Amino acid sequence: MEKICVAIRLRPPTKQNVVRGHHWKVSDNSISLLSAAGSVVSGHTFAFDTIFGADAKNINIYEQHAKDVVLSAVAGFNGTVFAYGQTSSGKTYTMRGSESEPGITRLAVNEIFRHIQKASDREYLIRVSYMEIYNEEINDLLTPDSRKLQVHENLEKGVFVAGLREEIVDSVEQVLGLLEAGEVQRHFGETNMNINSSRSHSIFRMVIESRSKCHGGQGSDDVDAVRVSELNLVDLAGSERIAKTGAGGVRLKEGGHINKSLMCLGNVINKLCEGGAKQGAHIPYRDSKLTRILQTALGGNARTAIICTMTPDEEQIDESRGTLQFASRAKRVTNCAQVNETLTDAALLKRQKKEIEELLLKLQGQGSKPSEELEKEIKHLRNDLLKIELEREKLELELQEEKKALNDKLKEQERKIENLSTMVISSATDDFGQLSQKGSRRETWCPRQVTSDPDIQRMKKTAKEFEAPSNFLGSTVPVSLRRSHNLGLPPAFGSLIEDEEDFWKSPDVLDKPPTPADFENVADEDTWASLNGGHMNSDLFNDRFDRRAISSSASEDSRCILLEHQLRELQAQHEQLQTSFNKKELEVSTFKIRLYPQNSNSSLHAYSKTQLSLAWL
Missing domain, CATH: 3.40.850.10 (Kinesin motor domain)
Structure with a gap:
């Protein structure tokens, strides 16, 4: 350049301007513009390689x-x-x-x-x-x-x-x-x-x-x-x-x-x-x-x-x-x-042959001793290269085995997580189906056999408490009375549910159908209406149904909680295995960097940086 x-x-x-004098001043290799007073005008000085005057x-x-x-x-x-x-x-x-x-x-x-x-x-x-x-x-x-x-x-x-x-x-x-x-x-x-x-x-x-x-x-x-x-x-x-x-x-x-x-x-x-x-x-x-x-x-x-x-x-x-x-x-x-x-093909070949001859003369002029030393150095370098290659192959085999073992563990953990997830989903589906089936039943008592007179007396006593006065509000319109807030739930409600579950679990019930005599002492809806003066207390039936649904789904909820806890533990183990796998790969990459400091500097640096970020995660 x-x-x-x-x-x-x-x-x-x-000629006509000789008497006026010059307005340009030449000094060595620069020329400047002069004002009327003879001073150099600012910004009008130029420098060049050569300036020839009028006499050149x-x-x-x-x-x-x-x-x-x-x-x-x-x-x-x-x-x-x-x-x-x-x-x-x-x-x-x-x-x-x-x-x-x-x-x-x-x-x-x-x-x-x-x-x-x-x-x-x-x-x-x-x-x-x-x-x-x-x-x-x-x-x-x-x-x-x-x-x-x-x-x-x-x-x-x-x-x-x-x-x-x-x-x-x-x-x-x-x-x-x-x-x-x-x-x-x-x-x-x-x-x-x-x-x-x-x-x-x-x-x-x-x-x-x-x-x-x-x-x-x-x-x-x-x-x-x-x-x-x-x-x-x-x-x-x-x-x-x-x-x-x-x-x-x-x-x-x-x-x-x-x-x-x-x-x-x-x-x-x-x-x-x-x-x-x-x-x-x-x-x-x-x-x-x-x-x-x-x-x-x-x-x-x-x-x-x-x-x-x-x-x-x-x-x-x-x-x-x-x-x-x-x-x-x-x-x-x-x-x-x-x-x-411009070189012809023949000229290019001649020039290359001449360069080859000059290189051969240089090699011959070095003598035999330097060539022997070079051969020894070449053999030594080849041996070192062979050792490095063997060590590299050994490390690669170890790395493949470790990767295979870690992959097997990861697959096993993924299989367990998939099984647990399937169990949780199926359990939630069953709970939802049971609740929907129970919610669609009639709000009546399940058929059971009343075996004791105290049960009948307790039911009659409870019905009298909810009986409406004859002159209530001075009207003959049937009125459905709600129980007062100071009254608790019926005391035998839980026992009734337990008796019902025991009743349906009994093999005799499943083997033979119920007879009409089994329903003689059962308080149906008409009985409840007669005990309450012709009026039904719907809140009482609704409350009893809710308690029954809650008690039946409590065991299913605890089971879901237990499965979710096991799922979280397996996920934590999976993350630990993934972290240990990343650390192993980082150690192998570091060893490769020390083994090949020149050939794999740029690529392994980017790879190690990625593995470090994964290890921190």
């Missing part, structure tokens, strides 16, 4: 700022050098130069061919192309009839212009001749600020292919490997204000397209300097043909150098400030350049 190299070139002031020459700018990018292209890296700035600030002069002072493009061409002539171990193939972007249309400057070319992209070539002519060159003179022919086809125009203003962006591209001359030799690392790199030398049109250029008609349209493409370039630089490429954010390369073609040079696989030109005139302070702000953002953009090398 490396940042884009940015340099500032300050052009000389125009093109050769100085090339040597200090662009030469490294050109030589990288010869070595197999993609490279881009372009000039940016406002109109009439010296961009075309910097890139193209003049006959007496050649620009960056001519100097780069000379450097490339000079390096090729010195290289004796590699052979090169150079292809050149020249295009311009005029009103967002790509034109081939080497073929005037090729207009409105389209930009495409594929995995093999990357981003390329379809139909663009490429010329194979082998000398500096041939390249310079193509440059001159292309300049004739380029669009220039006159404005109020520049007599010979560039109305389009031009891109001069050199494709450099190289490979080693040692075919089949053993001393070359890149046998049959081909390096392909691109060097883009870009002269951008300058940003301009319509009010100052006085453009109209065709010039106005050209200026609009120029400003739009430069704005898209600024947007791409802003996104890249904010780290958008690393965060996966969208970079708007496709908003303009210029940014689309220069996509590799901006945040991609290339080494890039930018030369920002500016004028010190007071009337151009705003434009100069905008140029410096663009340069400051571009300086924070990083590229990831690497050698573009």
